[in-house]
Amino acid sequence: MVSTPKTYNYEYARPAVTVDCVIFGFEKNQLKLLLTKRAIEPYLGKWAFPGGFIQEDETADECALRKLSEEAGLSNIFLEQLYTFSDLNRDPRGRVISIAYYALVKPNEYILEAGLDIDAVQWFSLEEVADLAFDHQQILSVAVERLKGKIRYQPIxxxxxxxxxxxxxxxxxxxxxxxxxxxxxxxxxxxxxxxxxxxxxxxxxxxxxxxxxxxxxxxxxxxxxxxxxxxxxx
Amino acid sequence: MVSTPKTYNYEYARPAVTVDCVIFGFEKNQLKLLLTKRAIEPYLGKWAFPGGFIQEDETADECALRKLSEEAGLSNIFLEQLYTFSDLNRDPRGRVISIAYYALVKPNEYILEAGLDIDAVQWFSLEEVADLAFDHQQILSVAVERLKGKIRYQPIxxxxxxxxxxxxxxxxxxxxxxxxxxxxxxxxxxxxxxxxxxxxxxxxxxxxxxxxxxxxxxxxxxxxxxxxxxxxxx
DNA sequence: CCAAAAGTGTTACCGTTACACCCATGG
DNA sequence: CCATGGGTGTAACGGTAACACTTTTGG
Missing domain, CATH: 1.10.10.10 (Winged helix-like DNA-binding domain superfamily/Winged helix DNA-binding domain)
Structure with missing residues (x-):
């Protein structure tokens, strides 16, 4: 079945909206980060956080849960909204606003399976992470600060x-x-x-x-x- | 000068994105809230937070600053991103995601002037606020919690x-x-x-x-x- | 003249800090 | 047999909580 090409028309310009998930783990006394290797442009081949465009019929929370499941095979984990990033040039495709989340994963919930548009899923120790796609390095530093702050006064x-x-x-x-x-x-x-x-x-x-x-x-x-x-x- | 009608076409559906600002003040030993009375639909005549659609060429921070200036005549005040709200039916016009901010205003910076699409700007004490437009009551409760939490460990x-x-x-x-x-x-x-x-x-x-x-x-x-x-x- | 507001002092208590110490065991 | 790691004890210190108290003045 071939669908007819359809476009969406709006009176004013609209940014695209994505959700990105910073996923923390802890193993061998090291803080870990779950990254996916991009199988599509832009930043093909670069490591990035699981994430993608939000759909018409889902909230940001739902989108984050979906992405965790689709791209990393994770479910039933701690998830919390982090911050919304809206710099003008954070995505080479154009104006893209990202609602970032962070998640905390227990070791026994590590079930890694590469999903759609993903070449690989892998845990990295925090120190070895560099050269991420988009502005993900900046998102990461906000996430780490949040984790450091929150762990002191919430049992996360x-x-x-x-x-x-x-x-x-x-x-x-x-x-x-x-x-x-x-x-x-x-x-x-x-x-x-x-x-x-x-x-x-x-x-x-x-x-x-x-x-x-x-x-x-x-x-x-x-x-x-x-x-x-x-x-x-x- | 009449501009030709122009629309924006995208391959996938895109949500509209707005910025809303919860503005706190303090006077006569009461926590105050700055609200604007809507002069357009939806929720015409209802009180709401200053805010509006984000433009193509501005970040969310810039949009918040612009709205504070345009709709409430405020500048140079404490402003911080609060949370992004993305429930599907939070706006009757359709899918609208709101990046909420909260601002803290010193009494001498109270310069109130009603702006575009605004009927009035007015301070309310927190207790008397009810029946706000959109999901602004929910945004308010998140903002109050943030303020209560943050004032204890940051000199705000x-x-x-x-x-x-x-x-x-x-x-x-x-x-x-x-x-x-x-x-x-x-x-x-x-x-x-x-x-x-x-x-x-x-x-x-x-x-x-x-x-x-x-x-x-x-x-x-x-x-x-x-x-x-x-x-x-x- | 007294209630209210600003400012100070006092004391008991409790949690934190910086250690020292014990014990079991695997190499 | 001793280094390592788990677990416990303790004494000094400092900050907090709950007060009482003083002074001034406006009504």
């Missing part, structure tokens, strides 16, 4: 760890993202004093005395406490 | 006071925005301990013993301190 760090984790894991995550050393003992006391971690050490059958205790984050309890004025802070 | 409260102010002024500003009482003595100590206020009491010729001391915020010093890791917090 847990979104980067598996459901079950150890305190040393969490400690290293914070040190890595905040880019400074944090006293082990004090960090442990602070986290445990919030009473938001569930101890699973009884489930560790062959737990050697040396092995670290396993915890999970009690999200329900956090939501309750938040209602009563409590607020998480590192 | 000063943007709502005249350049010269008293500590009781600042104290009431914080109590009003945070919606809770704050101990006078402790507030005073905390603010003064930061050493970011410049004392102008020597300039008060007829200063009665009862009159409050006048201060101004030392923005330069704050910027310096920020570089060295200091960060403002109430």
């Amino acid at each position: 760090g847990f979104e980067l760890l598996p459901a079950q984790f150890t305190l040393p894991d969490l400690h290293k995550l914070y040190e890595t993202i905040l880019q400074r050393s944090i006293d082990r003992g004090n960090f442990r006391k602070k986290i445990l004093s919030m009473d938001l971690l569930i101890d699973h050490s009884d489930m560790q059958k062959d737990r050697h005395a040396r092995a670290a205790k396993i915890y999970s984050f009690d999200k329900e309890k956090y939501e309750e406490l938040k209602e009563t004025g409590f607020y998480f802070e590192i | 409260g000063f943007e709502l006071l005249p350049a010269q102010f008293t500590l009781p002024d600042l104290h009431k500003l914080y109590e009003t925005i945070l919606q809770r009482s704050i101990d006078r003595g402790n507030f005073r100590k905390k603010i003064l301990s930061m050493d970011l206020l410049i004392d102008h009491s020597d300039m008060q010729k007829d200063r009665h013993a009862r009159a409050a001391k006048i201060y101004s915020f030392d923005k330069e010093k704050y910027e310096e301190l920020k570089e060295t890791g200091f960060y403002f917090e109430i």
Whole structure:
């Protein structure tokens, strides 16, 4: 079936609108970034964030979820709007405004499959990322700043760890993202004093005395406490 | 001069993009909101935030500045991007995405003049605001939350006071925005301990013993301190 | 003359900081 | 057997919270 060529006519000029997703992961004590290799122009062959044009019948949130699924095979992950970028020359095709999102992915949710218009999907450590397509380097720096700021007063760090984790894991995550050393003992006391971690050490059958205790984050309890004025802070 | 009718044709559907500005003020110990009365459809006669369609040759920031100037006669004020709203039915004219901003205005910068497509410009106290056009009520609640959150760890409260102010002024500003009482003595100590206020009491010729001391915020010093890791917090 | 407003002082308490220390174990 | 990593304890310090108190003046 051949569709008739159709165009859309408007009285005034309209920018194109895209959604781009900065996807963070954490593995081997490194902050990671999920990038896709572009299979089409512009910037063919360059690495970029998953993203694309927003459709008539979807919100920006829905578009971001769709792109995460289509281009990276990800679903059910933390996703939040970051900032909207509207510089005039950020896209060589013309006026394109991008609503940027950032997502946090747990290691076990890493299911990578290259999608449409994509040559490859791959995790990079933050330091090795350079020469991204479009203004994605600028978007990245805004995203990193947001992550650094938000992790201190919202329990989003847990979104980067598996459901079950150890305190040393969490400690290293914070040190890595905040880019400074944090006293082990004090960090442990602070986290445990919030009473938001569930101890699973009884489930560790062959737990050697040396092995670290396993915890999970009690999200329900956090939501309750938040209602009563409590607020998480590192 | 009659211009020939011109339309813009695109291969894919494009949303229209607008910028809307939530403008906060503070007067008589009340948080205020600057609204414009719509002189055109849709929502003719309803109050709404200043805003309008983004042009081909301007960024969202530039559009916000232009709208503040055109519709409210404001310039040189604190302005920051808030959030981008993209619900499908937020505008009866069709698919319209709005990049929302929020601005903070000092009392002496209140120069109100109704602009194009505007019937009136007026300050309202936050409580009396209701029945706004579009989804502006929703945008407002996001803006208020942002203001409440940000005022605690960024020195943006000063943007709502005249350049010269008293500590009781600042104290009431914080109590009003945070919606809770704050101990006078402790507030005073905390603010003064930061050493970011410049004392102008020597300039008060007829200063009665009862009159409050006048201060101004030392923005330069704050910027310096920020570089060295200091960060403002109430 | 008293209530209200500006400014100061005091104290108990609590959380943070900077450590030291213990224990188990794998190499 | 000792370096490593997980876990705990503690003492000093500093900031905060909750007050009381003083002074001045406008009504």
